[in-house]
Amino acid sequence: MNKIQITIIVILLAALLAFPQFITSESVLNLAVYVLLYVSIASSWNVLGGFAGQTNLGHAAFFGVGALVTRMLWFAGWNIFASMVIGALVAVVLALIIGVPAFRLRGVYFAIGTLALSQILLITVGNTFSTISSIPTEDLKVYSLVPRYYMFLGVALLTIVTAYVLLNSRFGLGITAVREEEDAAESLGVSALKYKMLAFGISAFFGGLTGGAFAFYHVGYYPQLTFGPEWTFDSMMMAYIGGVGTIVGPVIGAVFFVVLREFLALRFAEFHLIIFGVLFILVVLFLPDGFMGIWEKIRKRLLRRSK
Amino acid sequence: MPLLKIEGLCKSFGGLKAVNDVSFDVAEGEIVGLIGPNGSGKTTLLNLLTGFLKPDAGLITFQGQNITGYARSNICPTGIARTFQLVKPFLGFTALQNVMVGRVFGRESTQDLKRAAEESKASLERVGLVDKANMLAKDLTLMQRKRLELARALAAKPQLLLLDELMAGLNVSEADEVCNLILNIRDSKITILIIEHIVKAITTLSDRVVVLNMGTKIAEGAPMEIIHNPQVIDVYLGRARA
């Protein structure tokens, strides 16, 4: 990272930390919470979907498991941080259990397999926990948005920093090599299965942690909500629109997605789904590197011109 | 003790015996040529040696260690690196990143990416690609990709290098360059098993030649013996000349 990038990051961080001190509007704060939530879940999806190139269509399962376990433990009187970490670890265990058979499936079959898993969980949870899960009244009296905002900020930063460190490490070189050309990577000593499992575990951990933050944030919802396929597909679309496999891509994608959704939903109700669907298809077809790809192209042009 | 010992190696695909009871040794410091008509089992043999295929029978011993049936990702760390007949670069990586994978995960695996990058540059230098270090592999020509594949394998610091038709698809002067490169690699104490169709390249490079036909070893010996062997002329050289 160069000086300009570090300066931008420091300013952004300061602004994000100070944000609730200046903004008191609940709707703006809620919007910020959703931006941070999507930054986290899209970045966590990206660790497997982007770095490893394994299109996971069941990410909602990990978000949902994280939320479910966190909610149960927290309501049972556990500390919220401990509850979230355990929720995330349960998501990791789930990923490692299904990882071995799932990675035998390649390409589209891996995608279908993971989608099937999350749909099975969606139905099972819907049948098992059929009543609404609400924060108890005595806790609701002291409910405040600001600590929720900071919780999501913490999860988002942790996810991004971890993803950054991973991508620039030996692990990052190995897992992206597996994505680019698995045979060659293995012939040079990279164990594809081991690295995919690691990526899957890390992806599930942060997906689960984001789910935990959601459980801490949301006042009342059916547990099934957190297992819905939209969590997966939204994450994937954000990662692709911003730039799959990069660190900044899912962040930009998430901001763009939430802001545009807010803007469109105010006017056209569910219309944003169609817009995003079409946008996603266009990006996959014509801009495989997303917004980050456009930015790279512009930057290269400018560099060439300044020479 | 030979560096590599192959004993009674067999591999069938359905009813087809792609490699049939093949045995030979490779001594340290040698260049051994492996030749044979199309479909005679050369690549299959190489895949058996590198864990890409599991043998039905037979024994592979490398440096006295039984490596038969090793997982393919465990072969390179023990000191055997390979190239692919159809090159398999990491297309979205730069040339340097391609080579770094070999350096970081190969025989002297390391966490130190900075040092790995420096040493990978040296590998690129060796194959004459250092000025392309920051180019993406997908923007390289076939000749450059072949060199890249070689640099990547070298960066893994192998004791044994397996080359599968590195010269195929190159013109005469390019092939000559690759020949010199291979001799240069042997001089750095790396043993080489080379599959090649160009007879001139095999005879000038190899200390010894093994000939396969329909999965079976039909001859083994010095290059001059091999090109005058009637059976070899019959199944391979004769056809190649015709």
Ligand SMILES: Nc1ncnc2c1ncn2[C@@H]1O[C@H](COP(=O)(O)OP(=O)(O)OP(=O)(O)O)[C@@H](O)[C@H]1O
């Ligand atoms: N994975 C596979 N499944 C089924 N048959 C295979 C497989 N790999 C190779 N074969 C068959 O085994 C035989 C030997 O193939 P191999 O690729 O080893 O030949 P080769 O000597 O390398 O030929 P070439 O000079 O054309 O590269 C061929 O008949 C081929 O069709």
Ligand SMILES: [Mg+2]
């Ligand atoms: Mg072959």
